[in-house]
Amino acid sequence: MTDPSFPAFLYLTPGHLTTQTTDIVYAFHLQRRNSAHVVAIFQCVEQPANVWISPPNAPFGGIQCANGCTDSELTFFARCIIDWMKGRSGKKLIIKTAPFCYQPILHNLLHNVYINTGFAVIQCFANSFIPVDQNSFIGRIKSAEKRKLNKAIAAGFQAAILPELPCATVYEFLAQCRDQKGYRMPLTLWQIENLRQKFPDTYRVFAVMDKAKIIALTLTVRVNNKILYNFLCDDLLSYRVYSPMVMLTEAVYNHCQQEHIEILDLGISLNENGDHKPSLSRFKKNIGGKDCIKITYEIKFPY
CATH class of the missing domain: 3.40.630.30 (Gcn5-related N-acetyltransferase (GNAT))
Structure with missing residues (x-):
């Protein structure tokens, strides 16, 4: 034209x-x-x-x-x-x-x-994000979340980036967690495989492990050299007493510091009907999240 x-x-x-x-x-x-x-x-x-x-x-x-x-x-x-x-x-x-x-x-x-x-x-919508700087993750979070993080550490859980984790494992874990809570998966297994294959340096997987068992997982997207988006994340309901999402977010935040990423985007907070979910929004604020539109x-x- x-x-x-x-x-x-x-x-x-x-x-x-x-x-x-x-x-x-x-x-x-x-x-x-x-x-x-x-x-x-x-x-x-x-x-x-x-x-x-x-x-x-x-x-x-x-x-x-x-x-x-x-x-x-x-x-x-x-x-x-x-x-x-x-x-x-x-x-x-x-x-x-x-x-x-x-x-x-x-x-x-x-x-x-x-x-x-x-x-x-x-x-x-209010979109949550954590500004990444030289400050530690634990220094940003509320006292209640610090206690949960310490509880997860005491239980021996480990958080790490898992570049070799099969796409089928990623999909099955997230689908299981979302099914338990009445949420749908926004992507198919084929789409996750296609994205990770085409953009291996853009899509990364982080997980929290209880020995060999995955208890929390996130698929992140490197939007650009300054922004990392926490795209798909979830945890097992049976481990909610430990709130492993706190440990998982700490691992992602530490990765952002190492890679000189300035913004960790946590996304909007919606329930299964697409409406604002106050409890999720509060959790994001408790782990250092700020809001933007x-x-x-x-x-x-x-x-």
């Missing part, structure tokens, strides 16, 4: 299969004229009833862009995407964005772009 009067243009690359279903990711790229560099990208999937979403399963999507992109460039980009979807009889587009703490200045820029091109805010936008296409 081009506009001769505008110093940038957009092109589309459809057809990248991402799941074992027929879902296709459509990737829109923005380039400045006389430059081979892509300065912004947008990825989305078409779902039933002509609804588009960015992204379907990942924690956040929306427009990703380089530093230095202007309001006018990104507005042009958004309008081209909207016009293309209208041409395909799209009914609406939903965008789940990254938490505000990732890039505050860029977040504000993109918020204005979305609003000015017709999007509305349909959800606004995470917004979902929607635009409906009139006919």
Whole structure:
């Protein structure tokens, strides 16, 4: 898509299969004229009833862009995407964005772009994150969580990164924990295998062990050199008295310190119905979490 009067243009690359279903990711790229560099990208999937979403399963999507992109460039980009979807009889587009703490200045820029091109805010969640610095994890957490951590240490539990843990073991443990609590798995075993195989340095597994038994586990995502996202995590109900998630988070936090990662993203706190879960939010605050906003936008296409 081009506009001769505008110093940038957009092109589309459809057809990248991402799941074992027929879902296709459509990737829109923005380039400045006389430059081979892509300065912004947008990825989305078409779902039933002509609804588009960015992204379907990942924690956040929306427009990703380089530093230095202007309001006018990104507005042009958004309008081209909207016009293309209208041409395909799209009914609406939903965008789940990254938490505000990732890039505050860029977040504000993109918020204005979305609003000015017709999007509305349909959800606004509190997203928890731990700023990673030279301070110890135990120095950040509340007294009650310190007692639980000490109890887990006294019981002989060990926490570590487990790069060789089979995907089937990861999936089966998380699925078992979630089934006990009435939650569904957002990814299939095949998707976890595919992600870890394609991005071995991006997706890492940490676990807490009671001897040879896994009692808590998390699959993390290295978003970039400064951010680690605690993507999928859970623990066994039978070990809740020890709260092994505290020990698990300490292991991930220590890894962040070693890798010079500045933000450990704990995500939003929802129950099985997708509503805010106060107890989970309190737990994240108790282990040093701070809150920032995470917004979902929607635009409906009139006919």
